[in-house]
Amino acid sequence: MGTVAQTTKQPGIDQLCINTIRTLAMDAVQQANSGHPGAPMGLAPVAYTLWQQFLRFDPDDPIWPNRDRFVLSNGHASMLLYSLLHLSGVKAVNPKYEQLGELAVKMEDIKRFRQLDSKCPGHPEYRWTSGVETTTGPLGQGVSNSVGMAIASDWLAQHFNRPGFEMFDFKVYAICGDGDMMEGISGEAASLAGHLQLKNLCWIYDNNHITIEGHTDLAFDEDIAARFAGYKWNVMHVLDANNTEALAAAFARFAAGTGKPTLIVVDSHIAYGAPHKQDTAAAHGEPLGEEEIRLTKKFYGWPEDAKFLVPDGVRENFAAGVGKRGKQARDEWMKLFDAYRAKYPEMAARILQMQHRELPEGWDKNLPTFPADAKGLATRDSSAKVENAIAENFPWLIGGSADLAPSTKTLLKFDGAGDFEPGNYAGRNFHFGIREHAMGGVLNGLSLSKIRPYGSTFLIFSDYMREPIRLSAVMEVPVIYVFTHDSIGVGEDGPTHQPIEQLVALRAIPGLITLRPGDANEATEAWRVIMQLSHEPAALVLSRQALPTLDRTKYASAAGVAKGAYILADAEDGKPELLLLATGSEVFLAVEAYEILKMDGIRARVVSMPSWEIFDHQPDEYRESVLPSGVTARISIEQASTMGWQRYVGPRGRMIGMHTFGASAPLKELQKKFGFVPERVVATAKELLGKAR
Ligand SMILES: Cc1ncc(C[n+]2csc(CCOP(=O)(O)OP(=O)(O)O)c2C)c(N)n1
Numbered sequence: 001m002g003t004v005a006q007t008t009k010q011p012g013i014d015q016l017c018i019n020t021i022r023t024l025a026m027d028a029v030q031q032a033n034s035g036h037p038g039a040p041m042g043l044a045p046v047a048y049t050l051w052q053q054f055l056r057f058d059p060d061d062p063i064w065p066n067r068d069r070f071v072l073s074n075g076h077a078s079m080l081l082y083s084l085l086h087l088s089g090v091k092a093v094n095p096k097y098e099q100l101g102e103l104a105v106k107m108e109d110i111k112r113f114r115q116l117d118s119k120c121p122g123h124p125e126y127r128w129t130s131g132v133e134t135t136t137g138p139l140g141q142g143v144s145n146s147v148g149m150a151i152a153s154d155w156l157a158q159h160f161n162r163p164g165f166e167m168f169d170f171k172v173y174a175i176c177g178d179g180d181m182m183e184g185i186s187g188e189a190a191s192l193a194g195h196l197q198l199k200n201l202c203w204i205y206d207n208n209h210i211t212i213e214g215h216t217d218l219a220f221d222e223d224i225a226a227r228f229a230g231y232k233w234n235v236m237h238v239l240d241a242n243n244t245e246a247l248a249a250a251f252a253r254f255a256a257g258t259g260k261p262t263l264i265v266v267d268s269h270i271a272y273g274a275p276h277k278q279d280t281a282a283a284h285g286e287p288l289g290e291e292e293i294r295l296t297k298k299f300y301g302w303p304e305d306a307k308f309l310v311p312d313g314v315r316e317n318f319a320a321g322v323g324k325r326g327k328q329a330r331d332e333w334m335k336l337f338d339a340y341r342a343k344y345p346e347m348a349a350r351i352l353q354m355q356h357r358e359l360p361e362g363w364d365k366n367l368p369t370f371p372a373d374a375k376g377l378a379t380r381d382s383s384a385k386v387e388n389a390i391a392e393n394f395p396w397l398i399g400g401s402a403d404l405a406p407s408t409k410t411l412l413k414f415d416g417a418g419d420f421e422p423g424n425y426a427g428r429n430f431h432f433g434i435r436e437h438a439m440g441g442v443l444n445g446l447s448l449s450k451i452r453p454y455g456s457t458f459l460i461f462s463d464y465m466r467e468p469i470r471l472s473a474v475m476e477v478p479v480i481y482v483f484t485h486d487s488i489g490v491g492e493d494g495p496t497h498q499p500i501e502q503l504v505a506l507r508a509i510p511g512l513i514t515l516r517p518g519d520a521n522e523a524t525e526a527w528r529v530i531m532q533l534s535h536e537p538a539a540l541v542l543s544r545q546a547l548p549t550l551d552r553t554k555y556a557s558a559a560g561v562a563k564g565a566y567i568l569a570d571a572e573d574g575k576p577e578l579l580l581l582a583t584g585s586e587v588f589l590a591v592e593a594y595e596i597l598k599m600d601g602i603r604a605r606v607v608s609m610p611s612w613e614i615f616d617h618q619p620d621e622y623r624e625s626v627l628p629s630g631v632t633a634r635i636s637i638e639q640a641s642t643m644g645w646q647r648y649v650g651p652r653g654r655m656i657g658m659h660t661f662g663a664s665a666p667l668k669e670l671q672k673k674f675g676f677v678p679e680r681v682v683a684t685a686k687e688l689l690g691k692a693r
Pocket residue numbers: 038039074076077137138139140176177178179180183206208210211212270284
């Protein structure tokens with residue numbers, strides 16, 4: 001704590017606060033010898049004005065449901081956010097929502113920026129640092145999350161608000177940079193936001209003309225204002241990031257409401273005030289250097305040798321601004337909530353359930369079971385029935401598709417489900433348009449707002465949204481991804497639409513639960529598993545083509561799905577000499593081969609293995625009981641890359657899978673061409689057992 005001589009460059013406390021943000025960023029990056037000082041320095045007046053004068057955010061309770069959301073989409077500028085969290089005294093909460101009372105970001109954390117266990121990691125991490133609303137760093141993700149949050153604000157308002165009870169009306173602010181604007185996902189997300197007329201959404205674009213390689217002229221000279229006008233946004237331009245009055249006027253205009261999303265283009269200077277590095281790429285991603293820092297501090301009228309200085313009055317000023325306004329808003333909301341609870345107890349309980357990611361009572365009461373049926377149905381169709389049955393009893397399960405709902409079958413069809421669109425923000429069916437990448441980002445934003453979202457497309461296009469899927473897992477938010485058309489079973493559409501490497505790619509994401517059910521009853525059980533996840537995202541992988549519904553009086557119950565893998569059909573004495581491991585559409589193929597082998601006197605066991613991840617988490621004894629280590633004759637069967645199956649089939653096993661791209665032809669021909677026929681499985685089994693003739 002120290003004092004700073006007031007010079008003409010420090011006309012008041014606001015400037016002092018702004019320069020505190022700047023110097024903390026400079027000092028932290030220098031100390032870490034790593035990081036991005038330039039953007040926080042340029043943006044400090046923007047973020048300060050927003051937080052101090054507009055953001056409804058209570059530092060004592062950074063998770064109250066109707067708080068405004070602040071997203072730092074240019075996550076590399078993380079020191080900007082950490083400085084704000086520290087200076088406004090945001091309190092830490094643990095993931096269970098028990099207030100801990102400590103500061104979310106202590107000075108010690110800032111001094112240990114980018115070091116192990118510091119609450120100030122390189123990029124902002126949701127769940128790790130309280131007050132961070134979403135994990136950012138991969139450019140473009142944060143702005144797409146903000147669209148999901150703004151949708152959530154409107155949906156929650158429509159769902160919960162009653163006359164005299166504005167339970168939800170929060171605004172969503174996202175700061176973004178040139179990188180966010182260049183990434184295609186920002187265009188997808190902005191286009192969707194404009195279409196949906198998300199009036200609570202405000203992006204602030206740090207127009208500093210600098211990226212890593214140099215001036216943006218190198219690669220980027222589009223007319224951003226024209227672009228966003230085209231998206232039907234309200235666009236404003238602040239010509240100087242240091243003009244806090246102009247900034248405040250722009251925010252006030254947004255707050256007054258325009259019926260559209262708002263973009264504020266702010267012309268700024270990266271590393272503002274650094275005599276040799278301002279407006280250069282050198283200020284983007286490396287420390288300014290001790291000497292440059294001294295000169296910059298001198299320019300700010302700061303003590304040149306002071307480090308991590310928070311002058312007297314700065315914290316108090318934040319407390320009197322964002323702190324006081326936030327607490328008042330939060331306390332009023334809590335009072336309103338009490339009255340709401342008295343009048344609408346069920347709705348109030350629902351708000352709390354959502355906040356804690358709990359399941360509504362009776363959510364699973366109508367889960368369908370499917371009778372044995374040789375013709376069967378596609379798992380996309382059985383899944384559709386299950387999803388609809390759950391959603392009717394799960395009011396905040398909402399989602400949609402990237403223009404493929406007629407194919408992925410994820411539409412909610414019961415009365416009152418409705419479409420989410422301007423004029424009907426209570427709708428539960430989303431039309432994301434052909435924007436897979438933004439869909440993933442929006443789903444994350446919805447989930448961060450405690451809605452339970454799902455999104456669907458073809459499995460092949462999961463690659464378009466891989467980053468948001470990964471971020472769901474990083475953030476531990478339970479987004480549900482529904483991927484249909486899961487193999488060469490797609491048939492005539494050919495290799496461009498036939499997933500090969502997507503399954504293993506999804507399985508490689510830590511924390512993501514991938515499930516590929518083998519028939520209709522496994523689809524029911526897969527949904528049962530997924531709905532009970534509160535911190536893991538799930539990828540539900542479904543077939544386009546019909547799969548026989550197994551006779552569960554003859555074969556084991558589909559309840560085994562809950563364990564990831566289970567014995568579906570066994571050798572009569574329970575002592576198999578051969579294991580057939582399969583998922584999804586290949587489960588029935590394994591059963592067919594099993595029946596043939598049985599007639600030939602071969603003792604096979606079929607293991608249905610819808611989820612590797614869940615199986616891997618079972619106790620050793622269970623895994624050993626399903627895959628006895630003594631049985632080394634094992635065959636995996638899956639219409640996908642065989643990568644990864646080695647660890648289940650072992651060194652003596654065989655893998656029947658895809659080693660090339662598929663082809664365009666009717667399914668039956670493809671199955672023959674690529675060897676997904678019982679004869680091939682049987683021949684492989686006999687060869688493996690040394691029983692081939
Ligand atoms: C998707 C993605 N691609 C690349 C990067 C690496 N990267 C980090 S910052 C940056 C430049 C960003 O420029 P800008 O948004 O203008 O930030 P400024 O230099 O103005 O702070 C790049 C390419 C990234 N973080 N995410």
